[in-house]
Amino acid sequence: MDQNRRNFLAQTGKFIMLTGAAAVAWDSILAGTPERASNYKLTDHWWAMTIDVDRCIGSGNCVRACKQENDVLNEPGNFRTWVERYQVRTDDPDHPVVDSPNGGYDGFEPITNLAEGTKVFFVPKMCNHCAHSPCTQVCPVGATFESPDGVVLVDKKRCLGCRYCVQACPYGCRFIDPRTNTVDKCNLCYHRITRGLTTACTEVCPTGARRLADLKDPNDPVHEFLRTHKVHVLKPQMATGSKCYYNGLDGSVR
Amino acid sequence: MDRGNRHYGHVLRVAGLFLFGFVAFVIVRQVLVPPDFNLDGYGFFRAGALDEIAARPIAYAGQATCVECHSDVQDTRAKGAHAPLHCEACHGALAKHADDPENVKPATLNPRRLCLTCHAKMAGKYDGFPQVEAKEHAGDDACTSCHNPHHPMDGMGG
């Protein structure tokens, strides 16, 4: 074969191979680009939650709705959200009596022998979707993360079930789902909020104590709420950047 | 190292072994790391997870959906104390019903159990929240024998 033909064939061969390789590479790049739910833009939202302790009546609607919406086992130790009842004696505020029977799933029974001068109130708890989340910091494989729209999520396909994040969460909101042996927790009903719906707990709360909030939405009532109420986050000293804003949070609440 | 020491062949072998291991690791990594991992604008996670999580079917339809068919109930409710509640707070998760209203019907509700979930007298509810001692208030009667759940105080002077 003469030199020119050989060169030509070599060049053509190289060209074909490179194009093929480039095509494969391009496909793999495209394949990885996720599709958004048509008009939902991640950067348009920064999700948060407001919880008004003064309005919570301990109905347990939220706990039931969350389990229903998110297919959470009705077993001990499996709570994406729960409600606590505090009984604080005004002469001993450092030692509140707290209960959360089955997380508040069946509501609460009336207190027998309620002592005079005891303050009683209900505190819903959930994942705080921290902006500086300590749980996502410790995940060894990037299986739990903060989404660009402010929700702390779990990638169940990558979670090892090492439980480091469960240890690192100061609020006790994570648990292991025994069916998948991966971590589970409140994900702010991500499948709902990305479709313009509200979270299940907000949907069913009878008094509006729990409300989903979008801090990037100028029309969201959260801005007025934050302006007109004295709000507090849980364990502020941990600097987690918690985005669950509580109104009426008593100092005894842990 | 001694100048002129040629006796390092075995060192080269073990170094070669380590190099081979390293290269093998790099290649395996290229193959196994998902292509949508750690993308710009996302973060240190698999971007496809967002879609997977968002793809979950919903159980609660949301009030806006209920009102599409049941606007008359909404008009009634808007006048009463239960206006701030959403339908499914009492009626349960009804996305399936909204998708197929003919064949999937909402469950029948038990007033004593349902209404008392919120309205049973108990410490911890805020001042002014309507709560009753059930037996005292209504004996064994169902709440709905006097109250219209969509307009609870209708005809009761309030």
Place this chain on the structure above:
Amino acid sequence: MHGVEGYIYPNEVELQWSVLIVLYPFLTGLVAGAFILASLERVFNVKAVRPTYRLALLTALAFLLVAPLPLQMHLGHPERSFEMYLTPHRESAMAMFGFVYLWYLMAVLVLEIWFDFRKDLVRTWKESGGLKKKFYGLLSLWSDDVSPEALRLDDRLGRILTIVGIPSAFLLHGYVGFIFGSVKANPWWSTPLMPVVFLFSAIVSGIALVLLLYMALCRIRKVAIDMACVDTIASYLFYAFLVDFSLEMLDLVHRLYEADESLKALDFMVHTRLFVSQIVLQIVVGTLVPIGLLALTQVVRLREPIRRGMYVSAGLLTLLGIFAMRWNVVIGGQLFSKSFLGYTTYKMGFATREGLLPALVIMVLPFVFLAVLLRIFPTWPGEREEAHAGATEAARA
């Protein structure tokens, strides 16, 4: 709720990290400690401990090989554990530890063992036949250069590796301490002292282990125990223990003094559920008694059999005490609720995936590995030369 006192968050009903996670720092601690002892001879020229040099290296390897096993058995998805090498999250201490482990195993321990044992491996390769020949050929990487220059090179490289290995061993176990110490959500764990305490208790446990193993193996081989060696090791154990104990007491006293909110819960814990494992087992039986025994041997001249008995007792109690320390950190840190309003109990299964039975098996396995390694690698100084000389003698006769 059964076993619960006060209020715990609803998701805290079961402990997240079990006895297997207690075993992991215990095993890696033994590795770091054994290596530090080996490095005493190699880098600091403490000739007295030479008899234990190779034993310490092989002990470290045996325990390091078993160390990932409790982790794998604990993971919800052990088949995904390789993800830690594929997509390690750089902010996660656990992810970075995967690389520290790999570095230590391959670049330090395996390489150092290879360079140190190489001439014996080559000799066995050349002197044996059949499958054994092939095996030792592989171990030698088919290089038979045992010239004085090559051996000098080996020695120098081994020395460099040991020097590199000391901070690596510090990193290996310090990191484990950091995995706990950096969790701000858990006040029992969260302290900058944690990596340091872990490291020194590791050194103590490793030294005690090699001491015990050496004495036991001398018994098994029906060889006299080199008392100079053992006395030296015991003195190092003593001083390391003093430092370790001081650090742990510093941590405890500091907490008691500052008496912040977390202590209101923790103090209770020490007095109730953890009392036996913390005060009795860890502090008294596992620390004060061995320190006392060792101190006695340092100040009073005792006869050899008495000294040996005291070293064995001290060594065993030390291992018990360091295990108790790991238990008190890992399990103890999970017995109180993050609400600081209640406590729970640890219910350890028996024949479950994370129960007592697998824990016991994992504890025994490193000794099995060590037995195998001792067969493969000639450990005792002069052993191979003796055997070789004996064979030549027999051939000549």
